[in-house]
Amino acid sequence: MTTIPFIRPGRKLPIGIQSFEKLRSEGFLYVDKTAFVYQLAQAGNPCFLSRPRRFGKSLLLSTLEAYFMGKKELFKGLAIEQLETEWKQYPVLHLSLNAENYDSPEKLENLLISQLQEWEKQYAITDINQSFSIRFMNVIRGAYEKTGLRVAVLIDEYDKPLLRNFHNPALQQVFREMLTAFYTVLKDADPWLQFVLITGVTKFAQMGIFSNLNQLNDISFDTTYSSLCGMTREEIETTFEPELHVLASANQITYDEMMQKLTRLYDGYRFTYADNTPPIYNPFSVLNVLIKQHFNYYWFASGTPTFLVEMLKQTDFDLRKLDGTEATSSSLSDDRADVNNPIPMVYQSGYLTIKEYDPEFHMYTLGFPNEEVKYGFLNFVTPFYTSIQESDTVFYIGKFIRELRSGDAEAFLTRLRAFFADIPYELNDKTERHYQVIFYLVFKLMGQFTQAEVRSAKGRADAVVKTPDYIYVFEFKLNGSAEEAIKQIDEKGYLIPYSADERQLIKIGVDFDPEERNLGDWIIEQE
Structure with a gap:
């Protein structure tokens, strides 16, 4: 008879938790990514990271915020505790564009104004300009002058207003102009910046947002940071061992059968061409199945890719070629969206992943990462045909x-x-x-x-x-x-x-x- 490990009362899984401080102070389980955080912070380069939705980008930025604010007590027992010795308290400007629907210019204007006002109050800035770019620059310089330390800037889901309006060119143009003026300040503000990380689902500026930010280091394909977001099998089995045994028992299968099913459904993401990096599991689906103890298409159901399907139909893309299609390395990392070539957008949105890489011709072979994405996508597109x-x-x-x-x-x-x-x-x-x-x-x-x-x-x-x-x-x-x-x-x-x-x-x-x-x-x- 198989003995199921006892799960201690109070073991809390962090599904939907995007605040590192809340996660740590309220005792949620945490897959330790702080060694990456330290490495990223020490490199000091302005960075950009593209990852699919619900892959932990917001939690990563919240972790970086806590680190730069010197909240040492939150990192007790984690890898970074043995790496960091100074724990300085840098000023942090954290902007998240994740909350709004962005169906009008006023929605973005109000968000930016509200955030700027909060920063201006925090750093006692009284010279208020009407220009978003000048106001943002004044905030960065003011934070540096008040604290004597350079500023960490964290921007979460930078592309949310643009993706929400992919098929509304007029509204996109308005958002593009507003955001370009806001983000490009970061280049001239370099003397006062300690660290910059911008995250999003795609790198497509279609939009020219990155045209003046050529100092950004795109780490989306870096082998070093391939498992910065998401979970590896080792991390899952180390952190959630009791929950995994309960999942197997609840589904009346062995532990090995359960892990095989977990792998088929949720594993398979690769964000680099290096063969020696472990594939990544979808963290949102893994946490959901551990809580609900029922296998389902959790990530796919949390957001439908309507705009991607419309793009595939608009370009007359042969749907049969999607799984196994080839793409150049330059097209996957380009910051220009091409409506005639939807594959890079489909890849960056998480519905395709890297399967193989040809170093001679710099060509990727892409495919569905796992059964959740494969069958979720095929079920979703069926009504279109x-x-x-x-x-x-x-x-x-x-x-x-x-x-x-x-x-x-x-x-x-x-x-x-x-x-x-x-x-x-x-x-x-x-x-x-x-x-x-x-x-x-x-x-x-x-x-x-x-x-x-x-x-x-x-x-x-x-x-x-x-x-x-x-x-x-x-x-x-x-x-x-x-x-x-x-x-x-x-x-x-x-x-x-x-x-x-x-x-x-x-x-x-x-x-x-x-x-x-x-x-x-x-x-x-x-x-």
Whole structure:
């Protein structure tokens, strides 16, 4: 009988906690990142860090704020306690743009004015100028003159107003001008600055915000800081060991099975091309599953990527190429958004991650980091191409799978034909790619519950589905016949890789009629 470790009363998981002081003073568990904080602070360079939402950027800045303010008592027992000896109390200017909706210029103006007034009061600055840039410069210089120490500037979610209005160019232009004037002060204020860190989801200024901040050191891809945000497996198992055992018990699986599932769902992020760095787990999802003891798509459900899907459709990007697409290293770190190339934006938003790197050509291969992102994204985009609503995808896909599990390929194809017939005209652009994307979505989504592969390489079947008793090999022909599809399966040897398998092999050839926008004839043959 397995003994479940006893969890001491009061073990508190820091989900949603963005204040380091609150986290430490109220006894929340903490994955110790303070060695990184010390290293970053000692380097002294003005830095920029891009990470997906809910990856701990706000907590990182709050930790840096506590460090620069000299709050030594909050760091007791942490790595930095053995590294720092002076604990000076620097003036800190911490600006967070995370709270507002930014649906009007007044929202950003009010936030900046409120923050500037607070700083001006704190450092007794009475010469108030109407210009945001001059006021910010006066605050930095005034803080330095009053304390005798250089200033630490921390800006959280710098790009929030811009991302909120990605498809409102007029409002974006207003925000761009306001923020550019505000941020570019940091270059001329360098004599009075001890440290600068700006964080955001993307580096895209589309916007020119970084055009004058060329002194910023972009650490987003630095191997040294690859695990600055997020959690490694070692950190998770060290910090949350009792909670992990409870999670395994609650789901009636072994500890090893639980860790495998945790890894499949939430691991896989890579923010550097170096092979020797550990992959990163999504901290928001890990903390949620440990609290709720139920595996789910927590991070994906906390914010939908509507603007990314619209961008993919606007650029006519082939959705089938998203997982496994290539991108140059320069495009991923560029600060210019290109609506004709959505991949860098999709990557920086956390829906793709680095899978491989080719040092000769400086090319990255990108892919979905894990099953949460993969199936969360595919479920989300399905309504953009089909009649299925996101909440109904499991219902529809479940029916497809049950029919294949029972060996009823005829019922599966009949349902698939009805599915295509139900697609509203306005969602169907009559192109071959549209049909192919719908097939891709159906078979990929089946992969949540059974082994389903959608092939694209030459010399392989269009799709393969494996159930406990059957292996199905599909070939679809546009402007062709079901007989031609079956013939291709035979001549190309698509069944050969599965010939040693004990399961029943079934080959299915289907012709697709572009005029009817639906399946035509099909042939089902058992081996």
